[in-house]
Amino acid sequence: MPKRVDHEQRRRQIGDALLRIASSRGLQSASMREVAAEAGVSLRLVQYYFHTKDELLLTALGYLGEQLAARVEARIRALGPVTPRTVVVGTLSAVLPTDPEGHQLTRAYTGYYALVFSEPDLAERHGTAYPDKLERLLARQLRQAQQDGDVDPELNCDVVAAGLLALTNGLGSSVLGGQRDGASALAILTYHLDRLFTPPARTG
């Protein structure tokens, strides 16, 4: 055997190069040759570690998911004590492209989202359950907040959670589309979250 190279490290290096391209020039500019150049390796190397392009795309998508999960977790922890409100705010604000990392994540995810339309079978080989899980987590936190008296008990948590996630995704799209910047998107999200987490002022 030859040089004994760490395969996982090499795969990460190449997968990260793909994600970098996806967030800068767009995912569909991420050809095998472009990825190889970005990673500083030869085209053959990319083929060697990923037998096909679909395998590369799927693997990189996995890395992207890990990145996002770590970002969400870091956000929540940075918000101090873990309460339903901090979990919801942290999760949603982490998804928003408010900083370069968020921008990169959103851009890459959008690229994958668009890719599914042309290659629907790609989604089947990858658990698309991620948004569903996020939605259920948000709904659970909202129900807890209701019990804590921080959210109007008459609200339908499932519907509100779905709405919050859709709102955040829509805001992210508008930022990527250049319609507004990350700060104002975050302000809009915060406005709605503040309204949500204020108990109904029944005394006027």
Next chain:
Amino acid sequence: MPKRVDHEQRRRQIGDALLRIASSRGLQSASMREVAAEAGVSLRLVQYYFHTKDELLLTALGYLGEQLAARVEARIRALGPVTPRTVVVGTLSAVLPTDPEGHQLTRAYTGYYALVFSEPDLAERHGTAYPDKLERLLARQLRQAQQDGDVDPELNCDVVAAGLLALTNGLGSSVLGGQRDGASALAILTYHLDRLFTPPARTG
């Protein structure tokens, strides 16, 4: 001169073929050859009426905008008397993929949205002001509703309008992604609109 053909009609025929492909197989499957086949004409014809592919894409995007505007207008009229509420509900529900036409529109728009990431100069040659105009229209209607006493006067209409549009776009994306169907997306939108258009129950 030869057959004296109606150019505008031919351009529509070809542009509509592109939009059909965009909503069925995805916009990036809409090659010049595919469009020609879908329109039932030769590749040369497509080149004749659209000197370049960008011109075809831009023209078809214009047709798409007209289609959406007509749909929005029809929705509002179908809701009966023109009030701020019917305008807001009609506009947002028209954008949602609740029926085949809405599905087609959303799919095509999503394709264009994704295209802008790889060809940013394409957006510059096309007034991207459409979402902004929609947002301002919604904000105006909300302010009117506030004056009519149908909406909490303490709400920030600009922020709420932006939120509603983002919510609707996010819901549309989730439908296209197969996460939920158009009916439940409409239910979520309606839930939030109902909450918005109910004056604050200050009397409990």
Next chain:
DNA sequence: GCTTTGATGGTACGAACGTATCACTAACGC
């Protein structure tokens, strides 16, 4: 009636893509 010109068909060209093939290098097993 011939010529000009708008409309159309067929096909070729160069580039980029994903993938496959062939050749070579260097380290480990025995």
Next chain:
DNA sequence: GCGTTAGTGATACGTTCGTACCATCAAAGC
């Protein structure tokens, strides 16, 4: 120490793309 094999390089193949080129046909102008 030498053959086996993991790792790497260069390049070729077939396809698809946008676009360009050449030929043809038919209607209008004089």
